[in-house]
Amino acid sequence: MARLNADNVALAERIIARYPKPRSALIPLCHLAQEQDGWLSEEAMAHIAELIDCTPAQVLGTASFYEMFKLHPVGRYCVNVCTNISCQLLGGEELLEHAEETLGVRSGGTTEDGMFTLEDVECVAACTEAPAVQVNYRYFHRLDTEAFDELISALRAGELEDSVPPHGTLAKVRQELDGDRVANITAPQDQSKPVWIERAEAAARSGGDDS
Amino acid sequence: MNAIVNRLGDSTTGSGEDVPLIVSSRFTEPAGHTLEGYRNSGSYRGYEGLRSALERSPSEVGEIVKEATLLGRGGAGFPAGVKWGFCPPDVWPRYIVVNGDESEPGTYKDRVLMERDPHQLIEGCLLAAYAIGAAQVFLYVRGEMAHAQERIAAALNEAYEANLVGRNILGSDFSVDIVLTWGAGAYIVGEETALIESLEGNRGMPRLKPPFFPAAKGLYMQPTVVNNVETLSNLPWLFEHGVNAFRETGTESSPGTRLIALSGHVNNPGVFEVAQGTTTFRDLFESPRYGAGIRNGHELKMFIPGGASAPWFFSEHLDIPLEAREVGPAGSMLGSGAVVVMDETTDAVRACLRLVRFFARESCGKCTPCREGTTWEEQILTRILEGHGRPSDIDLLTDIGDNISPGPYPVAADPGSGLEAVPFPPRQTTICPLGPSSVAPITSALRRFRSEFTDKIKRRDPIPVSSEPVPVNHAGEFDSGAAHV
Numbered sequence: 001m002a003r004l005n006a007d008n009v010a011l012a013e014r015i016i017a018r019y020p021k022p023r024s025a026l027i028p029l030c031h032l033a034q035e036q037d038g039w040l041s042e043e044a045m046a047h048i049a050e051l052i053d054c055t056p057a058q059v060l061g062t063a064s065f066y067e068m069f070k071l072h073p074v075g076r077y078c079v080n081v082c083t084n085i086s087c088q089l090l091g092g093e094e095l096l097e098h099a100e101e102t103l104g105v106r107s108g109g110t111t112e113d114g115m116f117t118l119e120d121v122e123c124v125a126a127c128t129e130a131p132a133v134q135v136n137y138r139y140f141h142r143l144d145t146e147a148f149d150e151l152i153s154a155l156r157a158g159e160l161e162d163s164v165p166p167h168g169t170l171a172k173v174r175q176e177l178d179g180d181r182v183a184n185i186t187a188p189q190d191q192s193k194p195v196w197i198e199r200a201e202a203a204a205r206s207g208g209d210d211s
Numbered sequence: 212m213n214a215i216v217n218r219l220g221d222s223t224t225g226s227g228e229d230v231p232l233i234v235s236s237r238f239t240e241p242a243g244h245t246l247e248g249y250r251n252s253g254s255y256r257g258y259e260g261l262r263s264a265l266e267r268s269p270s271e272v273g274e275i276v277k278e279a280t281l282l283g284r285g286g287a288g289f290p291a292g293v294k295w296g297f298c299p300p301d302v303w304p305r306y307i308v309v310n311g312d313e314s315e316p317g318t319y320k321d322r323v324l325m326e327r328d329p330h331q332l333i334e335g336c337l338l339a340a341y342a343i344g345a346a347q348v349f350l351y352v353r354g355e356m357a358h359a360q361e362r363i364a365a366a367l368n369e370a371y372e373a374n375l376v377g378r379n380i381l382g383s384d385f386s387v388d389i390v391l392t393w394g395a396g397a398y399i400v401g402e403e404t405a406l407i408e409s410l411e412g413n414r415g416m417p418r419l420k421p422p423f424f425p426a427a428k429g430l431y432m433q434p435t436v437v438n439n440v441e442t443l444s445n446l447p448w449l450f451e452h453g454v455n456a457f458r459e460t461g462t463e464s465s466p467g468t469r470l471i472a473l474s475g476h477v478n479n480p481g482v483f484e485v486a487q488g489t490t491t492f493r494d495l496f497e498s499p500r501y502g503a504g505i506r507n508g509h510e511l512k513m514f515i516p517g518g519a520s521a522p523w524f525f526s527e528h529l530d531i532p533l534e535a536r537e538v539g540p541a542g543s544m545l546g547s548g549a550v551v552v553m554d555e556t557t558d559a560v561r562a563c564l565r566l567v568r569f570f571a572r573e574s575c576g577k578c579t580p581c582r583e584g585t586t587w588e589e590q591i592l593t594r595i596l597e598g599h600g601r602p603s604d605i606d607l608l609t610d611i612g613d614n615i616s617p618g619p620y621p622v623a624a625d626p627g628s629g630l631e632a633v634p635f636p637p638r639q640t641t642i643c644p645l646g647p648s649s650v651a652p653i654t655s656a657l658r659r660f661r662s663e664f665t666d667k668i669k670r671r672d673p674i675p676v677s678s679e680p681v682p683v684n685h686a687g688e689f690d691s692g693a694a695h696v
Contacts, residue, residue, distance in 0.1 A: 018390050020347070020431060026412030027395055031354075052412070065414035065575075066395035068354045080355075084316040085519060086474040086551055088565050122398065122569055123316040123519075124355055127474035127549070128481050137357040171360035175367050175391045183378040183386040184346045188431045191304035196385045197344040200268040 003047040004029075008036055012051055014178045020187050022052040030063050034168040039070040067121075070167075075110045075117035077155055078167050079103070080134040083120045086127035091144075095131045096120050098145045102152055115156060117167075138164045231460060233448045233468050234441060235484040237328045244362050246369040249330035257330055258375055260450030261337050265383045272342040276446070279454045280466050282487075284320075285310055285401075285439030286518070286547045288535050295343050297426035298434040305434045307345045308425075309336060309443060310406055311352040311359070314398040316519035316569055317549030320470035321440035323482050325352060325359035328444070329366035333376065333389060335443030338450060340387040343436055347388050349410055354394040363391050398573035402643045403437040404429075405575065416577045417643040441470055441548075462488030465534050469545075471495060475552035476509060477502035485533065492516065493529040496552060509554035513659070517546025519566050520648035522622050522635075523655035542623040542632035559660035560667060563652040564592040570649035580615045581646025587611050588649055595664060598672025605664055608653055615640060616647040620654045630658065 004012060012032060016025040029051065033044035045059040063069040070078075081099055083092040100106055103116050110117045126132035129141035133148065140151055154160050165172065184191075236254035237243030249257030264272050277292030298305055309332070313321040324332060336348045352360050367389055370376040378386045397415045399405045404418035407430050422428060429435025445467060449457050458466040465488035473495060474480045483501050485494075492514065496502040505511050513523045522543040524531070531537050538545050553562060571585040588611055591604050612620060616637040624632040639647045657664065 018388075021411070023412035024392075024410055027409065028392060031393070031395065054412075062412060062414055063395075066354070066397050068394075068396035083565070084569055085515070085562060085565055086317055088562070089475045089551070089553060089557065122572060123314060123318070125313055125319045125322045125353070127317050127319045127472055127551070130474060130480075134355065137355050139358070170354070170357045170393065171364055172357075173361045173364040173368075175364040176371070177367075177388070177390065181371050181377055183388050185388055185390075188304055188433050191346060193301070193303045194344045194346050194386075196341065196383070197269055199384060200270065203268065204270075 002037065002041065003043050004033060004036060004051075008032055009051070012048075016052060018177050018182070018185060020185060020191075023054060025052055026054070026059060026062055027066070030059070030069055031168075031170060034069065035170070036168070038076070038166060038168045039073045073110075073114075074167055075115050076166050077115060077135050077164065078117045078119060078137075079152075080119045080121040080124065080137075081107075082122070082124045082126070082130070082132045082134075084123040086123070087130040087132055090130040092131040095133070095143060095145065095148060099148060102149055116152070135160075135164050136167050137170060230468060230484065230486045231448075231456075232484055233457075233460075234324060234328070234331065234444045234470060235482075237331070238323065238482075243328055244326070244330070244366065246330060246366070246373060249328070253328075255448050255451035257447065258334055260447040261334050261341075261375070262381060264338055264341060264450050265381060265385060269342050269344060272338060272450075275449070275454055276342065279449055279457045280464070281442065281445055281449065281457075282465060282467075282535075283439055284441035284445075284469065284548065286315070286520075286544075288545065291438060291442050294426065294438075295339070295436055297424070298343060298436065299427055302434050303344070304347070305343055305345045305436070306430045307336060307340055307343065307348040308403075308406060308410065308430060308435055308437045309348065309350045309440060310401060310403065310437055311350060311356075311440045312394050312401045312406060313353055313356075313440070313547075314401055315547045315549060316566070317472060317474055317515060317551045318518050318547040319472040319474070320482055320548055322353075322356055322359055324440050324444050324470070325356065326362050329359075329363045330370065331444045331447055332363070332440055333366055333370050335446040336389055337376065337380070337387065338446045339436065339438060339443060341385050345387065345436070347390065349430070350389055350391050351400075351406055351410060352391065352393045354396050356393075360391065360393055367391055397575070398569075399575045399643070399645060402645070405643070406437065407435065414575070416575045419642050460486045460489075462532075462534055464488070464536055469533060469548050471533070471548045471550055473502050473550050473552070475514070475550075476506045476554040476557075477504065477552050478506055479503040488534040489532055491530050491532045492524070492550070495533075495550060496529070502552070505552065505554055509556065512553050512555045512557050513559070513655070514553060515549070515551040517544045518549040519569060520544075520644065520651055521546050522620075522651045523659070524623055525659065527626060528623060539635040540632065542621050542634060544621075544635045558596075559656045559663045560592065560596050563656040564589070564596055566652040567592055567649050570645060574645060578641040578643075578646060581641045581649075584611045584615045585646060585649045588653060592653075595667050598667060598670055600664070600668040602668055604668060605657065605661070608657070612650040612653055616650050620647075620650050622654045622658055625658050628658075 016022045029048045046056040049056040049059045081096045107120045133140045240252045242248035281291045282288045400409045400415040402417045405415040409415040425435040468484045469487045567588045571589040574581045576582045619633045621635040637647045
């Protein structure tokens with residue numbers, strides 16, 4: 001629940017530089033803050049506003065639209081049970097009910113030890129592997145109630161630390177895109193016709209003159 | 212426990228011998244996602260299509276895509292080459308936005324493409340950028356797809372290192388940056404103008420078209436081409452094998468292949484690459500190499516031919532091919548390649564409620580008919596299902612639907628009652644098709660399974676009263692002992 005730390009500010013500046021306008025980095029920076037703290041705090045949103053030159057209200061206005069941004073602390077593991085059509089047909093809703101019993105919280109609730117937040121979610125794009133569950137956006141397929149309980153015990157025992165990072169961390173590999181690697185990212189008004197188009201048009205014009 | 216960790220879906224396979232694997236040839240290659248795997252496995256040699264395209268002029272490259280009639284695979288099915296041509300001449304810069312925000316219920320193909328063959332998508336982006344003259348590509352991946360984000364980030368890093376993306380690609384004067392960016396959980400961002408809003412750092416609310424057609428006024432009000440992941444993933448094969456080879460599969464108006472995610476009550480659910488236009492739903496459900504039949508011993512009740520937004524089909528539609536020209540007049544759409552099969556054990560009202568609830572939750576709130584209407588639909592269906600429905604509820608549902616989508620709504624013919632099909636698409640009082648989509652399951656279920664609604668309404672269940680109060684605290688916790696009294 002804090003502003004971005006020094007390392008993340010440096011990373012934030014590199015992220016901002018990959019967009020033609022700083023405001024486009026709003027969602028990526030919210031993800032970064034959530035990776036740092038596990039949730040998205042007011043202090044972090046105010047800091048992001050400073051970095052991309054908008055108001056904290058604008059950051060909140062955008063962040064509050066998106067389900068993945070948690071504006072209150074959540075568990076170390078967000079357990080998302082899909083109940084949409086393909087999963088419903090194969091027991092997704094029953095699995096959610098079982099999950100509520102196993103964890104002792106209703107959908108949307110967090111366990112007292114702060115380990116798990118349970119959510120019933122919309123289609124997670126694993127329809128052929130129904131019923132599907134995501135834990136911190138990592139997939140677990142075709143879970144029956146027994147396999148679900150096994151999964152929860154394994155998470156509790158810390159056996160899945162390598163494959164399921166704490167809530168807030170999405171991709172563990174980052175795109176490296178700064179310095180020499182960047183070919184051509186500037187504001188729209190500083191861009192003109194690309195050289196390869198210019199060249200092709202010139203060639204077409206001279207070709208046309210010949211004929 | 213390890214056996215189920217991050218399993219990619221064992222049943223995901225390619226297709227049979229007579230259908231070329233255009234986009235899925237590396238799905239079963241363990242290293243297909245790496246640069247080396249992309250160059251040395253699959254149905255073509257990776258990045259060779261780009262090399263040959265760079266020897267042609269950008270307009271020739273665009274012509275090839277137009278000749279191939281590569282239809283968009285995101286849902287609307289508009290030809291990609293024609294879409295590229297809509298950019299107004301001499302307005303620069305132009306952008307390409309890749310729509311990888313796959314969230315239509317039942318749809319599950321772009322994620323597999325991004326996870327298992329990210330270089331194929333990157334090469335597709337490069338070909339499109341070269342043709343339309345875009346200096347920047349934004350690859351927008353759905354927020355919930357952490358594994359796809361990782362695979363694409365790693366692939367982009369490799370590609371930049373190998374001078375396949377970035378400055379002076381392969382020694383030419385073609386330079387483009389591909390920026391990976393991801394969403395944060397909102398179905399509506401799959402709508403192209405909402406996606407652009409999201410990329411600009413805003414709430415994902417669709418823009419009114421006109422004037423905001425992305426090709427004219429898109430990202431930062433500049434000409435922008437928004438293409439689906441699968442559409443772009445077709446390009447490398449097309450450029451290596453040529454237009455004629457591409458058009459050998461499928462039909463004149465729908466050439467090539469399509470990835471179909473077949474889920475629900477079939478014996479072998481999976482993502483399959485099938486011939487477009489010629490494969491029928493029956494092939495898909497019954498062929499041992501695809502669905503291998505309705506799950507043991509059960510019968511087909513209904514199926515969704517193109518994602519949650521598509522009106523339902525029934526057993527008499529099994530012989531319709533995956534061809535927009537036939538599916539549309541029959542009252543539905545092919546949409547995003549999501550086929551969901553439901554057998555006779557399925558409660559039509561319950562399935563209908565689940566689909567409608569999705570639209571109610573995902574409505575962005577910009578247009579009143581959708582924001583209010585989808586919520587009302589959900590509430591009414593909930594009370595019908597729970598045994599508290601009113602006799603007037605069926606008319607009320609129809610009326611709300613008519614406010615979101617006026618006039619006859621697309622629906623399949625009903626031979627039993629002699630009612631004819633209403634062709635796709637629906638009309639709408641909203642900016643985007645999300646609200647009208649919520650009417651699809653209701654109209655389909657009401658026409659065919661009206662008695663399931665009326666039976667539930669006739670039966671009035673008493674409101675259950677627990678002998679003891681159920682304690683619920685602010686965190687939504689409850690005493691598990693009292694939960695299901």
